Amino acid sequence: MAADFGPEYFLSAARNGQKTDELWAALAEPGFLGVSIPEEYGGGGGGITELTAVVEETAAAGCPLVMLMVSPAICGTVLARFGSTAQRETWLPGLADGSIKMAFAVTEPDAGSNTHAITTTATCGPDGWTLRGTKYYISGVDEAAGILVVAATRDESGQPLGTSLFIVPVDAPGLQKTLIPMEIAAPEKQFTLHFDDVALPPEAVVGDVGGGFRSVFQGLNPERITGAAVETGIGRYALEQAARYGLERSVWGAPIGTHQGLSHPLAAAKIELELARLMMWKAAGLHDAGVDASEAANMAKYSAAEAALRCVDQAIQMHGGNGLASEYALAPYWGLARLLRIAPVSREMVLNHVAQHSLGLPKSYGGSRS
Numbered sequence: 001m002a003a004d005f006g007p008e009y010f011l012s013a014a015r016n017g018q019k020t021d022e023l024w025a026a027l028a029e030p031g032f033l034g035v036s037i038p039e040e041y042g043g044g045g046g047g048i049t050e051l052t053a054v055v056e057e058t059a060a061a062g063c064p065l066v067m068l069m070v071s072p073a074i075c076g077t078v079l080a081r082f083g084s085t086a087q088r089e090t091w092l093p094g095l096a097d098g099s100i101k102m103a104f105a106v107t108e109p110d111a112g113s114n115t116h117a118i119t120t121t122a123t124c125g126p127d128g129w130t131l132r133g134t135k136y137y138i139s140g141v142d143e144a145a146g147i148l149v150v151a152a153t154r155d156e157s158g159q160p161l162g163t164s165l166f167i168v169p170v171d172a173p174g175l176q177k178t179l180i181p182m183e184i185a186a187p188e189k190q191f192t193l194h195f196d197d198v199a200l201p202p203e204a205v206v207g208d209v210g211g212g213f214r215s216v217f218q219g220l221n222p223e224r225i226t227g228a229a230v231e232t233g234i235g236r237y238a239l240e241q242a243a244r245y246g247l248e249r250s251v252w253g254a255p256i257g258t259h260q261g262l263s264h265p266l267a268a269a270k271i272e273l274e275l276a277r278l279m280m281w282k283a284a285g286l287h288d289a290g291v292d293a294s295e296a297a298n299m300a301k302y303s304a305a306e307a308a309l310r311c312v313d314q315a316i317q318m319h320g321g322n323g324l325a326s327e328y329a330l331a332p333y334w335g336l337a338r339l340l341r342i343a344p345v346s347r348e349m350v351l352n353h354v355a356q357h358s359l360g361l362p363k364s365y366g367g368s369r370s
Contacts, residue, residue: 007062014185028098041092047288059233074219075102082207103144105135131198162210174198184335228304235311242315276303
């Protein structure tokens with residue numbers, strides 16, 4: 001289905017500031033966008049495994065959609081597990097049928113990966129909450145109906161109540177959205193969000209007040225797993241283009257794919273990609289089985305990003321100068337793959353996680369190293 005649109009459609013939308021609404025609607029019609037949403041809310045009742053398949057195949061057709069990582073993977077997962085009945089009834093059917101999208105806002109200019117240092121604050125009052133602060137690099141706000149926002153909460157006297165999660169409508173008074181110019185070609189744009197005393201009703205809280213990190217962390221593994229799927233899909237797309245060109249392009253009387261200087265690096269990239277895919281499917285299976293998938297999800301995200309970059313780089317090398325020509329539609333995917341090496345979690349933070357939790361080594365940040 002995504003191949004009917006392909007890289008020409010995707011890159012045209014990205015370069016011209018357009019959205020991939022036609023592809024989104026095509027995926028929604030048979031229910032692919034809602035495969036991981038519970039059946040009682042119009043979804044397929046599957047898990048992250050099914051959604052990962054949709055994300056990867058779409059990217060492998062040259063149409064990597066970042067909002068699939070955000071709207072159904074993070075927001076759908078969190079709301080299905082922690083949302084109130086009213087919240088689930090309001091948001092999940094639209095997420096399932098593709099009629100609405102949701103964004104997710106946790107990162108801040110001065111917090112970065114340190115989510116415990118966020119300064120966006122929601123203060124409790126007699127009529128609800130007042131939200132104040134800034135979020136940074138938030139994807140797809142211009143195409144979303146609502147935003148899941150992570151904020152530190154306080155009572156009326158200013159005493160901390162812990163971190164909580166809120167649903168904020170994108171048209172809420174006091175919310176300002178500023179576009180961040182980017183050098184990559186992607187339909188999804190990045191924004192800085194300013195919350196200037198945004199008033200929210202009591203029912204805007206998702207889950208328990210002070211239980212925000214518990215809610216958020218349930219959405220981070222699906223984000224990392226589907227992020228890996230975007231990367232492996234990009235890698236598959238690049239390898240397919242490279243192999244085709246290696247057969248079609250001839251020098252010195254033979255296809256260039258004959259030469260081991262080109263074929264062996266591409267074969268090595270293929271091996272790395274398939275290994276990353278195995279970890280991705282392992283992580284998805286663990287998550288859907290209700291097992292802690294943090295280690296596998298982080299490893300999948302890390303290995304998929306490294307493999308995708310290797311695949312795209314070798315595909316460009318196989319094409320020579322044509323690898324950077326617009327006609328061959330490769331260079332923009334390098335930018336997307338490179339972005340996902342940083343987000344939704346940087347490779348350095350993945351290495352920190354593995355060193356600390358998998359190997360039992362001392363924590364290298366956030367306090368004394370002794």
